[in-house]
Amino acid sequence: MRLLSMLLLLSLAFPVMAQIYKYTDADGNTGYSNQPPDGVKAQPVELPPLNSVESQPPRKPEPPDKAANPEQPHVTYEVLELTGLPVTEALRANDGTFTVNVLIKPRLQGTHLLRLWLDDQPYGQPGNVPILQLVNIDRGQHRIAVQVIDGDTVIQQSPTVTFTLQRVHKR
Structure with missing residues (x-):
């Protein structure tokens, strides 16, 4: 049971990607669908990779520097x-x-x-x-x-x- 639960959780972690198809209908209009339409030549569309965000480990707050001058300029970014x-x-x-x-x-x-x-x-x-x-x-x-x-x-x-x-x- 524990192994089955683990496999189920792992299967949910993988993203589901459907294939997208591009086609031109009888009137010359371009269309897109997740299923190729019957009787029409459809080409698979290559999609760019999905965006992802890396999780950052929590940082410990730095102790305040008592000797620091409050008029000191702020840290700038390169x-x-x-x-x-x-x-x-x-x-x-x-x-x-x-x-x-x-x-x-x-x-x-x-x-x-x-x-x-x-x-x-x-x-x-x-x-x-x-x-x-x-x-x-x-x-x-x-x-x-x-x-x-x-x-x-x-x-x-x-x-x-x-x-x-x-x-x-x-x-």
């Missing part, structure tokens, strides 16, 4: 930039939803959080995950940056990236 945004062409997101990645080195420290700035305004809630999702963004040109904050204090800000969002308008 690398802080947004990735995953096209700069030479429009970003296509028909529903206005897309993600951007934050490249930060070293890792986010202590109580520092990431806060996204869209068109010179804070967007969403600060968090510690370097993958940020934007939802229902209007089409057109936008400016985006990310800040590392500690409470209300801005520790560092990435360079601002300007991009154009293209959305198909349904009638």
Whole structure:
């Protein structure tokens, strides 16, 4: 019984991936399906690998340094930039939803959080995950940056990236 329970739990841990097929119907429209349609030539679609997040071991908080000067500048990051945004062409997101990645080195420290700035305004809630999702963004040109904050204090800000969002308008 114990072995059966273990096998069942292990089988749930493996991701399930279905094959996706691309086909063209009689009217010339391209379609996608998880099953190839009857009587139509369908080609399997190669999908990129799924995203994954590595779990981090919990860190012990560092004891406060009593000799530290409160006026001492905050730790800065060697690398802080947004990735995953096209700069030479429009970003296509028909529903206005897309993600951007934050490249930060070293890792986010202590109580520092990431806060996204869209068109010179804070967007969403600060968090510690370097993958940020934007939802229902209007089409057109936008400016985006990310800040590392500690409470209300801005520790560092990435360079601002300007991009154009293209959305198909349904009638």
